[in-house]
Amino acid sequence: MAESVPVNCPACRREHRYTAPVYPCVCGAPVTPPLDRQGAATPVPHRVWQDDWVAVRCESCGRSGEWPRPELGCACGTVLRVPVAEGRGPADSHDGTDQGADAARQSPPDARDAVAATAIAGAAAAARPPFRSVTIRTALDAVTATALYLRWLGYRDVRRADQRPPSGIGLAARGVLAQVDPAVRPATLRDVECLWLTAMTESADCLYFSLAGYANDARARADALGIPLFVLDLTGTPRPVNPPADALDPPAATTERPDR
Numbered sequence: 001m002a003e004s005v006p007v008n009c010p011a012c013r014r015e016h017r018y019t020a021p022v023y024p025c026v027c028g029a030p031v032t033p034p035l036d037r038q039g040a041a042t043p044v045p046h047r048v049w050q051d052d053w054v055a056v057r058c059e060s061c062g063r064s065g066e067w068p069r070p071e072l073g074c075a076c077g078t079v080l081r082v083p084v085a086e087g088r089g090p091a092d093s094h095d096g097t098d099q100g101a102d103a104a105r106q107s108p109p110d111a112r113d114a115v116a117a118t119a120i121a122g123a124a125a126a127a128r129p130p131f132r133s134v135t136i137r138t139a140l141d142a143v144t145a146t147a148l149y150l151r152w153l154g155y156r157d158v159r160r161a162d163q164r165p166p167s168g169i170g171l172a173a174r175g176v177l178a179q180v181d182p183a184v185r186p187a188t189l190r191d192v193e194c195l196w197l198t199a200m201t202e203s204a205d206c207l208y209f210s211l212a213g214y215a216n217d218a219r220a221r222a223d224a225l226g227i228p229l230f231v232l233d234l235t236g237t238p239r240p241v242n243p244p245a246d247a248l249d250p251p252a253a254t255t256e257r258p259d260r
Contacts, residue, residue, distance in 0.1 A: 005082070007041045012076035020082075023067050024148065028129035029060035033070055039083025044071065052140065053160075054084050065151065066159065068144055133236035136211070139182040143169050145236035146180045146209045153248065166194050177202065180232075181210040189217045196225050207248070209238055 004019040022030045033056050053066040070082035131152045136142050147158045150173055161170030161177055168181035168191070177199045181187050187210045199206035207228045208214075214222070214229055219242060222229050228245035230238035240246045 005035045005037050007072055007080060007082055009041070009074040009076060009078055009080060011043065011078040012074065014074055014076065016072055016074065018070065018072050018082050020070055021068075023056075023065075023134075023144075024129075024132040025058040025061060025063060025065065025151075027058060027061040027063065029058055031056050031058045031065070031067070033067060034085040035070065036083040036085040039085075041072065041080040041082055044079040044081050051081075066147075068140055131237070136232060136234050136236050139169070141236065142182045142209070142211060142232055143171070143180050145232055146178060146238070147171060148236075149209075149230075149238050150176070150178060150207075163198055165191075165198070167191055170198075172204075176205045176207065178207045178209060181208070181212070183210075184212055186210070186213045186215045187218050188215050189221055192218045192222050192225075192227060192229075196227055207245075214241065 004017060007016045007018045008014070009016070018035075020032045020035050022032045025031050033054050052069055054069045055064055056067050057064045070084060072080045072082055074080060131149065134141060134145050134148065136145060150158050150171065155173035155176055158171055158173045161172040164170060165179050167183065167187075168179050171178040171180060177195065179191070179195045181191065187208060192208060192214070195206050195208055207230065208222065209230045209232055211232050213231055219229065221227075223242050223244070226244050227242075228240065228248045229242045230245055231241050232238055240248070
């Protein structure tokens with residue numbers, strides 16, 4: 001059961017009850033950030049990407065993943081960051097899995113990484129649990145849904161991309177770059193070409209996830225370059241919209257409806 005803690009707003013003194021969100025690990029087990037009952041909630045004056053995520057380790061399989069840091073919106077308009085117990089819980093245990101992940105993080109990706117990641121994703125398709133989506137209400141939800149999907153496909157060490165794309169938000173994993181576009185306009189030809197060029201410089205595959213779809217010339221160029229294009233629906237489920245995406249997303253894959 002998800003942990004629940006009292007949260008007081010320092011701006012208006014309202015008291016709330018906050019229940020930690022539950023996220024699905026790639027193995028199918030639920031993971032939740034450990035909340036700090038002794039800490040005080042703090043307002044979020046401005047967004048910093050690194051501060052929006054927290055590492056949580058799955059107690060079932062030992063994988064460590066990054067998930068959105070717990071937040072609560074007060075009725076007075078203040079966004080509160082709920083404190084996380086960084087020093088306890090499964091996220092802070094270290095074993096050979098962490099060492100392997102650290103080694104992978106330090107090793108530069110190359111073309112063999114991209115081929116290996118795709119092969120792993122294909123081999124694991126039959127054994128994958130159903131994809132569990134998260135409802136998209138904000139741009140951060142779109143990023144979370146994409147990160148979940150990449151992990152579900154078999155990509156490891158999903159993180160923020162080193163290079164920021166001209167539009168949207170970049171994610172990276174071993175051998176792959178993904179661009180998440182939460183804009184209300186369709187992705188353009190320039191958006192797709194910039195992603196492809198960035199991936200080429202890093203010898204990685206690339207995928208594009210958009211909320212509003214794609215311009216016709218952008219889809220045509222993605223087909224020619226072999227870039228998988230996905231549209232994120234509001235349930236947080238990526239839908240393939242071109243042949244490269246159809247090849248990556250197995251037709252037999254099923255999706256569980258979001259829990260929130």
